[in-house]
Amino acid sequence: MFNHIRIPESGHKITIKDGALNVPDNPIIGFVEGDGIGPDITSASMRVWDKAVELAYGGQRKIHWCELYMGEKAGSLYDGNYFPDESLAAITELKVAIKGPLSTPVGGGFRSLNVSLRQALDLYACVRPVKYFSGVPSPLKRPEEVDVVIFRENTEDVYSGIEFVAGSPENQKLAKFLREEMNVDFEVNAGLGIKPVSEYRTKRLVRKAIEYAIDNGRKSVTLVHKGNIMKFTEGAFRAWGYELAKTEFADTTITEAELWDQFDGEVPEGKVIIKDRIADIMFQLLQLRPAEFDVIATTNLNGDYLSDAAAAEVGGIGIAPGANVADHIAVFEATHGTAPKYANQNKVNPSSLLLSGVMLLEYIRWQKAADLINRAYPKVIERGTVTYDFARLTKGATEVSTSGFADALIEQMQSS
Numbered sequence: 001m002f003n004h005i006r007i008p009e010s011g012h013k014i015t016i017k018d019g020a021l022n023v024p025d026n027p028i029i030g031f032v033e034g035d036g037i038g039p040d041i042t043s044a045s046m047r048v049w050d051k052a053v054e055l056a057y058g059g060q061r062k063i064h065w066c067e068l069y070m071g072e073k074a075g076s077l078y079d080g081n082y083f084p085d086e087s088l089a090a091i092t093e094l095k096v097a098i099k100g101p102l103s104t105p106v107g108g109g110f111r112s113l114n115v116s117l118r119q120a121l122d123l124y125a126c127v128r129p130v131k132y133f134s135g136v137p138s139p140l141k142r143p144e145e146v147d148v149v150i151f152r153e154n155t156e157d158v159y160s161g162i163e164f165v166a167g168s169p170e171n172q173k174l175a176k177f178l179r180e181e182m183n184v185d186f187e188v189n190a191g192l193g194i195k196p197v198s199e200y201r202t203k204r205l206v207r208k209a210i211e212y213a214i215d216n217g218r219k220s221v222t223l224v225h226k227g228n229i230m231k232f233t234e235g236a237f238r239a240w241g242y243e244l245a246k247t248e249f250a251d252t253t254i255t256e257a258e259l260w261d262q263f264d265g266e267v268p269e270g271k272v273i274i275k276d277r278i279a280d281i282m283f284q285l286l287q288l289r290p291a292e293f294d295v296i297a298t299t300n301l302n303g304d305y306l307s308d309a310a311a312a313e314v315g316g317i318g319i320a321p322g323a324n325v326a327d328h329i330a331v332f333e334a335t336h337g338t339a340p341k342y343a344n345q346n347k348v349n350p351s352s353l354l355l356s357g358v359m360l361l362e363y364i365r366w367q368k369a370a371d372l373i374n375r376a377y378p379k380v381i382e383r384g385t386v387t388y389d390f391a392r393l394t395k396g397a398t399e400v401s402t403s404g405f406a407d408a409l410i411e412q413m414q415s416s
Helices: 038-057 072-077 085-094 113-120 169-180 199-215 234-248 256-263 279-288 300-313 351-363 367-382 402-415
Strands: 015-017 020-022 028-032 064-068 096-099 125-131 147-153 220-225 253-255 272-278 295-298 321-325 330-334
Touching: 028 038, 028 085, 038 351, 038 367, 038 402, 064 085, 085 096, 096 351, 125 199, 125 300, 147 199, 147 300, 199 220, 199 234, 199 272, 199 295, 220 234, 220 279, 220 300, 234 253, 234 272, 253 256, 256 272, 272 279, 279 300, 295 300, 321 351, 330 351, 351 367, 367 402
Parallel strands: 028 064, 028 096, 096 330, 147 295, 220 272, 220 295, 253 272
Antiparallel strands: 015 020, 125 147, 125 321, 321 330
16 A cells, blocks of 8 residues: 555554454554654664553553654655655554654754644644653742643644735635735735634634543643733634533533632532633743642643743753644654754754653553653652753753663663
8 A cells, every 4th residue: 555654464453343442552653754863762762662652561562663654754655745645544544653852953854843743634632741840950849730731733823824925816816805805904915814713623622622621630620821912713712611610510510710700710520610710821830839730731832832832940841741633543753853963963962752651552552561660750850860961951960862761761661
């Protein structure tokens, strides 16, 4: 079926059974190495994941990795095509994949491969857990209070790609319609973009966030929006979110207003609080009172800003994991860029991709392997065995390479 992709014959594909993932003991999972530092962090992380699975299940389970191609490596294989159709087809077939960072030019060239991937596969929820690990340098006084999971709508808002270059015929046509038919005034020769926010895509995102909160014993879901200004897009996101909670989760959720009006602030047993905050104040609250937030559901651009800002509180985007999830297909990813100046130097911190792999293990319900890494990671950090980015911020640290950090994690898992 494929020109360059080779599906391993030794494993079995993940399937869907009764609306849920059916994961064999030897699943085939796709990986995209990534550009720039991608090869360094991917090879290091894969060694840790494989060892965790081996130790957790005594050799009874094993991931069979299938290399997929996007970005620069794909361009060299597919005559300059950085986003080959067969990689999309393979992800759809395999159901679960993980990828390193991919190159995206600023202000021109090809469109973001990350955005294209999310839209092509309708990976509508970007899931970004942000949690503090003991020993990681942080600017907060109490970083241990940060433990939030951000659900960012992935497919619309200003990231929809509906943009028209200033001065282009398409731009002029739209500008003429807006001025003459809609009586809208704006600067001549302005670049124009459209910000769609729909009821359907809002509700499926909020549904996934509430389901996550219920399944994982979280106390609240906060709808983050700028509805005081953008009333019919961001404001609608807020309204639709509350409506979804009321109609589909009436037995398990309660609004913040109801909490105080009817229960004097005492949360009834088994209830998840649904509340909302305006986006700009949310940036302050995540720094000043992070313990008040568990799960956040928000629009695309807000989620992009918030997830990176929150990551800065617990060590930076270099250790922030993430996933792009549909109803069944999931692509886990390093959330940072390609850092080309460090490519092939075996130098950078692999933690973002590494911890995204932990999310992958949790997604396929291999919790025992995920727990091995989660327990080992802070112990390695606490004793000061870190890559250069943390070493320069940690007194008495022992600086190690990308592969050396993987070695330290494996040694810690084995000793446990």
